[in-house]
Amino acid sequence: MFRKLMIGAAATLTATGAFAATDAPSGYTKCAQTAATCTMSGTHQAAMGKAGVFGYATLTGSFVCQLSTFPDAPSNSTWCSYDPATSSASSSAASSVASSVASSSSSSKSSSSVASSSVASSVASSSVASSVASSSVASSSSALLPPQNVVVPPLAFEDTHITVVWEKPTSYSTVTGYRIYANGVLKGTTSNISWPVGITNQQLYYDITGLTANTAYSIVVRSIDASGAESASSNTVSQTTTATPTVINITASPYNAVAGGTTVNTAAIQKAINACPVGGKVLIPSGTFKSGALYLKSDCTYQIDGVLLGSDAAADYEWGNNRFPLYGTTGFGSVKYPTNYKALLNTCGYYTDWTARTGYVADNLCNGFKNIRITGSGSVAGSSGSSADSANSGYYLSTLAHNQRAAQGGDNATGDSARADLANLQGINGLYIANLKFTLPAMHMLFVARSSNVTFANINANSWPSASSKGIHNGDGIDLSTAYADQLTTSGPVGLLPTNAYIFGSTFDNGDDCINLNAGTSAPGVLAATPVNGVKIFNNYTLHGHGGVVLGSFTAAGFKNIAITENTFNGTEIGLRFKTGTNRGGGIATLTGNDFGVKALDNKVNAIIDDAIVIFADYPDSSFADAPSPGYFHDISITNLTGSVGSSAYAMETDGNSGSEHTNIKMTNVNITGGKGYSIYGVKGAAANTMFTSLKSSAGTFYYDGSLLSSSNFASCSPAPTAK
Structure with a gap:
């Protein structure tokens, strides 16, 4: 907290002993x-x-x-x-200083700056904060509650910075921001994030910079109100910065990568990666460096300050990626998951001779990777450009995607599934991706599978070329798929970990889903039994995209402990999208103890094209063996969703399969302007478990299935819910 200005006389004191x-x-x-x-x-x-x-x-x-x-x-x-x-003599001055700092640290993101925002862009600089901390202390307020559950997300720390995130207090109506302290020194103040459409979200993260390497820090966060008063401290989180890393610059000898965007530097960059020591850093400096498929090592940081540009030649990417390696093997079904090209950034796969880059082995069951950081101030571009896709009118493909599809049979199902992800990272315990822009993928942008303890912070994922009317075909922003296990067997996973993932402070503009959670599909996914367990999604901004935050359509192992807080969906087709199908299985995993399914709190929508909320179970069946039962969703809570939808869109639309209806759905304070109102079908449950309270729409109707629900499932809704 701020230290108070020294005003007034000293009080009487009693003290003994020496001091430093x-x-x-x-x-x-x-x-x-x-x-x-x-x-x-x-x-x-x-x-x-x-x-x-x-x-x-x-x-x-x-x-x-x-x-x-x-x-x-x-x-x-x-x-x-x-x-x-005394507090009465100095409170005015302290509040003045606090207000000044809060004002100087207000977050502002215009449409032109969203793409390049940094984790710390919306807060006061630590030098300003420290200066104020040394001269003042804000008054505390017992009425303000402190933030909850302050943590350092997985790998969100290096030698000079630590990122902390937190949850809002249980009561937060007067909270206007937060102050962050490390070792008793004020490091920064957050206020609301302001998006281009005039929508704001409470900022629930902060990157503490200017720290000392290999040093322990104790960090607390305090709520503040408009007067500058502070709450008590949050829980204390302790974190030690890393030692200063050994840096391997890809342009230095003996690596000698060449900038300019014409030389293919695959061998040079891979040689630098192979040389990275434990705790070291591979640096891609300013400039454009073209490359084919690269394979990352554990315990290294990959700092991209220039542009890592993917080659447009299909031959520069090995053939052998398998996103779900056990699909089609004994006990997991008869249909093999389609093989596709390796990504620009990979974990799976290796060479028997790295120097000659020969003897490639596709390691489709890879695991055991750990502690990989991909960060920097630059960008990763999967290709040199994009153009229209003749097989999918309105969609685009990157130049690389066109070439890969042509090399594997052209514009047909086999060729189409051959396209590579921009990054395909599998089998990792500890992954941090931050501060970079990703663009022009051949297929998915960031596909992270069978991994746990994951952080995505302040990235910009763009798969919507400016000339396109639909974006890049299958160009998801993030696909977070299943969780880490030491081994997968037909009897289930061995050494399964919770997903424990954080996705925050990021911008998405995509040709498919923006943030997609994926729990496997159909019988193979049920048998693999690797649920998506523990994901916090907050302070993100989505533009184009089929869905802002999406669960499914791969739902077999289920989801649980998913928290979606303070996000804004602007012009996205669907805000919150839940999708499964008759043969896909799962939906929400089995809940025990303090588990919950999905909680969405204080999210906002603007100009949504299709629906603000969708819960559907009619997604087309997959080609794999049927799951034991149809997919359905349960234990979903959505509170305080506000904003607008288009004239042909619903505020909420649900549908389910007969005999496997969605249940335990609770929605409170959903207030949507425009559109066609509410259409609630395929949902059942007693009012104690399935309840819709204060759902409002300025237009349209409100219909529900009277054979599954009754008037007791609704309270204070407008228009009046009508059974139909």
Whole structure:
């Protein structure tokens, strides 16, 4: 929190013992050692700590110098101290400073800046924050609640920065932003993210920069209101920055990659990757570096500050990728998942001779990869350009996609499925992708399968060429598919991990789904039993795309613990899209203990083309063996969805399969302008479990299936729900 300006007279104090200058904040008066009593008159900002790390509290009169009074103080604290200024004399100045910082750190993202926004772009610089922290302390407020569950997402830290994320307090109507502290020093202040359409979202993340390598930091976050008052501290998260890495520059000898976008640097870049030591960094510097398929190592950071450009030649990508390797093998069905070209960035696959790049082995069951970071200030482009796809009127293909499809039979099913992903990353425990722009994939953009402990932060995924009316065919932004296991067998997974993924602060403009969660399909997916378990999706912005956040159509192993918070969907076809089919199985995984299915809170839609919310079970059947039962969704909670849809769109539309209807669906405060209203079919359940409260539409009708639901399932809805 801010330290108060030093105004007013010193209070009476009692103190004994020696102390060091670092035992108290600058300007504070030392008053008592641990377990002794500090005697003050009036109300003051007090501190407990040592060596520049302090916990703070606003206290009145005498207090005991102990950790229970200052829960944020380090356990080795030796002294307590206080600000000589009384709270009444300094609160005005403190609020003024707090308001100034909050104003200077307000987030603003115009349509031209969304693509290039950085994780820290919407907050005050840490230098400004630290300067203010050294001179002031904002008043605390018992009415404000602190944020919850502050964590460092998987691998979201390096030698000079740490990213933290959090959840909103249980009550947050007066919260206008958050302050982030590391080792007792204010590092930044967040306010609302402002999107081009005048919509705002609360920012729930912050990248703390300018840190020291190999140093431990204790981090807390505090809520603030419009007056600058702070809440108590959140939970404390501890994180140590990494050591300064060994950097391998791909342009240095003996790698000698050549910029300019004409030389194919596959061998040179791969040689640099192979040389990366544990904890090291491969640097692609400023410039454009063309390459074919690359294969990443564990325990390395890949920093792309220039442009990594995919070659347009099909021959520069090996044949042998298999996104679902056990499909079609014994016990998993008779239909093999289609083979396709390797991606530009891969984990699966290797060579028996890396130097000669010969003896390629397609390792379709690969796992055991860990701790891979892909970051930087540059971009990854899958091809040099794009043009119309004659087989799919209105869609585009990248130049590479045209060439790969032609090499495998042309504009037919076999050739079409041959197209590569831009990145195909499988079998990874620990993956961090941040701050980069991805564009022009041959097929999917970022396909991450059988992986856990994953972070996507502040990326821009664009598969919508400006000349296209539908974007790149199958050009999903993110496909997060199933979870990591040490081994997959026909008896189920061995060593299965929760997905534990974070997707935040990112922009999507895509020819297919924007953020797609994928749990496998049909009988093979049920047998593999690798559910998508634990994904937090927040502060993202979607433009074109079939769906903003999408679950399915691959639903076999199910989803659970999916939290979708403070996202904005602008011009997307569907905001929240749930899709499964009669032979696909699953939907929501079995819930136990504190598990939940899907919770969507405080999301916003604007100019949605089809529907704001869709829950469907009529997606076309897959070619694999049928799942034991049809797919359906249950335990979905959607609260506070607001915005507008097009004239032919629904606020919400649901449908299900007879005998396998969706259930345990709760929706509250959905307020949509425009469109055709609500159409709720294929949903059942008693009012205690399936309930629609304060669903409103400014236009259209509100119909539901009276054989599955009754008037008791609805409350305060407009128009009035009518059984039909």
